[in-house]
Amino acid sequence: MPSIKICVRNGYKVKDASMWVDYIDLLEYFHLDTRNAHYVCPKNLKKEHDKLMTRKNRVEAKRKAEEARKNAKQWEAEYKAKKGMYFGICFGNEDIQIAVITSVADIADEGEAMHHCVYSNRYFNKDNSLILSARDKEGNRLETIELDLRTLEIVQSRGKCNGTTPYHDQIVSLVKDNIGLFRKAA
Missing domain, CATH: 1.10.8 (Helicase, Ruva Protein; domain 3)
Structure with missing residues (x-):
């Protein structure tokens, strides 16, 4: 050598x-x-x-x-067919905007940016799971939310590295206050 x-x-x-x-x-x-x-x-x-x-x-x-x-890319069509009825749902207040993530590629980006397993554990492929992203008014990611579509309850809401944020309670409250949007879309 x-x-x-x-x-x-x-x-x-x-x-x-x-x-x-x-x-x-x-x-x-x-x-x-x-x-x-x-x-x-x-x-x-x-x-x-x-x-x-x-x-x-x-x-x-x-x-x-x-x-x-x-x-x-291989999962996009299936994701759209299963969850497309919820695309476009967004709500918030002056500090926080919450929206349904509308593509598998965006879920991959969310997982990478937030350093958690939302993509690697294939939440996009779970029948009764809907993924939302909470962001501040500048567009910075705050938390990723998993909503159970059967019960319309929050399964989890996680910040970077699965942590909690100072906005956590406000995010949970916003989702609960707007749960009717998901009922209408179903």
Whole structure:
């Protein structure tokens, strides 16, 4: 392996062999020169390893998100047939707007932006589940709401990373106050 010869030639002592091998794999992943002492013999192996690992995680997350959007296309017609009668329902107040999410691709975007499983757990494919998005007046996502279409009750309303927000009670109240819109649409 040329990288090992470069270490020997430069008097570089590898203190953590498994991390160094992982680091070399990361260099190859990013098509960086594994025959260059600048890369192969870092002054701070852990720091450089962690930097490349963070970069790889970002690249992989972006790739997964793009793949999710592509996969979402196959579900669009079925989603529209099952939930289309609710599309266009939106309501709110001066601070919050709540609307039914009208496409599987938008559900994928919601899951990615909010860092939760609304897309990966296929809520769009659950017969009695309707997904809504609550946003502030600037359009920033606040919470994602799951409504049970059989009971017309809120199953869950979650902010980023499944957390709660200062708007939670207000969001729940707005949905309950406007539940008649869903009854009419059914």
